[in-house]
Amino acid sequence: MSPAALERWRVRSPLLLVAAFSWVALLCLPRITPTSVWCAALMSQPKQLAAMFVPLSLGWVLMLAAMMGPLLTLPLRHVRDRSFTRRRTRATALFLKGYAAIWIAAGVLLSVSALVLNRIAQDAFLRLAIGGVIGLLWQFSPFKERCLNNCHALTELSAFGAAADRDALRFGLSHGIWCAGSCWAIMWFAMLPPRGHLIAMAVATLWIFSERLNKTASRWDWRGPVRPFRIVIAQTRLLFARN
Numbered sequence: 321m322s323p324a325a326l327e328r329w330r331v332r333s334p335l336l337l338v339a340a341f342s343w344v345a346l347l348c349l350p351r352i353t354p355t356s357v358w359c360a361a362l363m364s365q366p367k368q369l370a371a372m373f374v375p376l377s378l379g380w381v382l383m384l385a386a387m388m389g390p391l392l393t394l395p396l397r398h399v400r401d402r403s404f405t406r407r408r409t410r411a412t413a414l415f416l417k418g419y420a421a422i423w424i425a426a427g428v429l430l431s432v433s434a435l436v437l438n439r440i441a442q443d444a445f446l447r448l449a450i451g452g453v454i455g456l457l458w459q460f461s462p463f464k465e466r467c468l469n470n471c472h473a474l475t476e477l478s479a480f481g482a483a484a485d486r487d488a489l490r491f492g493l494s495h496g497i498w499c500a501g502s503c504w505a506i507m508w509f510a511m512l513p514p515r516g517h518l519i520a521m522a523v524a525t526l527w528i529f530s531e532r533l534n535k536t537a538s539r540w541d542w543r544g545p546v547r548p549f550r551i552v553i554a555q556t557r558l559l560f561a562r563n
Contacts, residue, residue: 335389338385338389342383345382346386347518395474395491396412396415399411402479410488411485415488415491418488418489419493422496422497426500426504451512455508458505464502467498468498468532471499475487475494506528509524
């Protein structure tokens with residue numbers, strides 16, 4: 321195995337293992353799934369909401385690790401490739417702290433907004449319709465495309481001292497902002513169904529992963545997992561042509 325391939329494996333394998341563990345935890349402990357907690361919160365009194373803070377926080381962290389962890393391979397490789405060997409662990413930790421801080425803040429906002437929508441629109445169909453309209457408007461917007469394109473951006477990183485720490489943390493924060501900007505509507509919509517929470521999360525994960533393969537101009541247009549379908553269709557045509 322070449323050094324470059326070995327480094328890719330060192331980055332990708334822990335992310336995949338953490339994601340797999342998170343999916344198993346969510347599957348085995350469905351009551352801590354964020355959407356399950358929100359559904360319980362809908363039926364609770366305001367004084368009881370504080371008791372749900374711990375399961376909600378744990379569920380959100382697991383949801384974040386399961387859905388977004390595998391997407392961090394490229395930025396983490398960038399951080400490690402531009403850090404001295406003795407600083408790689410530190411730089412990786414700083415990047416992840418910045419990235420997680422943004423998504424934790426986003427999780428609070430998404431949780432509150434989902435809970436508010438649940439209380440305003442208690443009919444599940446109406447709730448999903450409202451969430452779908454908001455999600456589609458964001459998917460069509462040039463702001464969504466700008467966020468999606470910036471998820472591929474790799475910034476310059478200093479190699480020495482406090483500047484290196486600052487740049488790694490700043491890169492984690494900026495990548496988290498663009499990532500949350502790109503994915504918030506999909507993840508928010510996955511929180512709204514009254515049942516089938518893990519299925520909604522799995523579909524949202526595949527959608528987000530497929531979207532990262534696209535990179536187009538910033539304008540009002542449809543954004544979705546188009547490229548994977550094109551790849552599948554092209555490979556299928558080649559297979560039939562050979563036969």
